[in-house]
Amino acid sequence: METKALKAKAVQVRMDLLRMIHGAKTGHTGGSLSNTDILTALYYRVMNIDSQNPKWADRDRFIASKGHSVESLWCILADLGFFPKEELKTFSQFGTRLIGHPNNKVPGIEMNTGALGHGLAISVGMALAAKRDGRNYRVFCLMGDGEQAEGSVWEAAMAGAHYKLDNLIGIIDRNRLQISGSTEDVMGLEPLEEKWSSFGWHVVSIDGNDMDTLVKTFEAIPFVLDQPTLIMANTVKGKGVSFAENVPHWHHHVPSDAELEKALAELSATLELFKQEGQVR
Ligand SMILES: Cc1ncc(C[n+]2csc(CCOP(=O)(O)OP(=O)(O)O)c2C)c(N)n1
Numbered sequence: 001m002e003t004k005a006l007k008a009k010a011v012q013v014r015m016d017l018l019r020m021i022h023g024a025k026t027g028h029t030g031g032s033l034s035n036t037d038i039l040t041a042l043y044y045r046v047m048n049i050d051s052q053n054p055k056w057a058d059r060d061r062f063i064a065s066k067g068h069s070v071e072s073l074w075c076i077l078a079d080l081g082f083f084p085k086e087e088l089k090t091f092s093q094f095g096t097r098l099i100g101h102p103n104n105k106v107p108g109i110e111m112n113t114g115a116l117g118h119g120l121a122i123s124v125g126m127a128l129a130a131k132r133d134g135r136n137y138r139v140f141c142l143m144g145d146g147e148q149a150e151g152s153v154w155e156a157a158m159a160g161a162h163y164k165l166d167n168l169i170g171i172i173d174r175n176r177l178q179i180s181g182s183t184e185d186v187m188g189l190e191p192l193e194e195k196w197s198s199f200g201w202h203v204v205s206i207d208g209n210d211m212d213t214l215v216k217t218f219e220a221i222p223f224v225l226d227q228p229t230l231i232m233a234n235t236v237k238g239k240g241v242s243f244a245e246n247v248p249h250w251h252h253h254v255p256s257d258a259e260l261e262k263a264l265a266e267l268s269a270t271l272e273l274f275k276q277e278g279q280v281r
């Protein structure tokens with residue numbers, strides 16, 4: 001998909017996930033809005049995947065290590081045909097497979113996540129398996145910045161560099177907030193880029209809500225032979241909804257009827273702007 005269309009798609013995903021969270025009366029709104037652009041770039045442009053053959057052996061793997069913000073992922077997988085779009089209405093309802101965290105009973109989900117700190121270790125294993133099997137697939141692992149406080153992340157980081165996994169891409173959704181406030185107040189992370197570099201990763205710091213930059217960066221992978229890549233995606237939690245941006249309680253705030261209406265109006269206006277600029281046919 002062209003970058004212009006990707007931008008519009010990301011707006012549509014945001015609208016879908018807000019409606020879904022509002023309908024279910026539960027969800028992780030802020031983190032899903034912050035990672036929407038990253039996921040849109042990966043799923044509609046960068047990753048080699050096939051919704052009709054989700055277990056294809058050479059598919060690129062995506063691990064949502066920050067599993068709580070699964071809503072953008074559910075909306076994208078449905079839109080791509082991994083499962084029927086109708087099913088989004090069952091999100092978080094009793095008996096559904098579209099639960100509040102990634103569930104590998106759903107086509108397109110590689111691993112159950114939600115307990116933070118485990119996705120990168122699994123990703124290291126998958127990337128190592130690709131090398132040993134002589135396969136060319138890549139493994140993309142999306143982590144939260146609050147998640148960086150988990151010690152297991154750093155064990156996996158060491159292993160990724162040790163095994164020279166240049167087919168492994170860690171992405172940090174660096175929105176500077178975690179569940180209860182600023183990451184730097186809860187558990188100081190800085191200097192985070194230097195930490196990843198010193199663990200042997202090639203670090204690239206970008207605007208993680210800018211589609212042009214995301215596409216350009218993902219398409220330049222691998223940056224260095226024999227070295228894993230860490231993309232520090234500087235994002236805004238709640239991105240796209242003015243009154244949710246950078247507001248900690250939107251981590252799992254469910255929009256009221258009025259808030260949903262206002263948010264959808266803002267996002268529709270953004271789409272309209274794209275149309276006027278000729279970005280959407
Ligand atoms: C091991 C573990 N501890 C605590 C939690 C509860 N929890 C869910 S989301 C969250 C905050 C995560 O913040 P961050 O990684 O920055 O995610 P984002 O800001 O992208 O939502 C926490 C502590 C969890 N899911 N797993």
Ligand SMILES: [Mg+2]
Nearest residue numbers: 145146177178
């Ligand atoms: Mg965060």
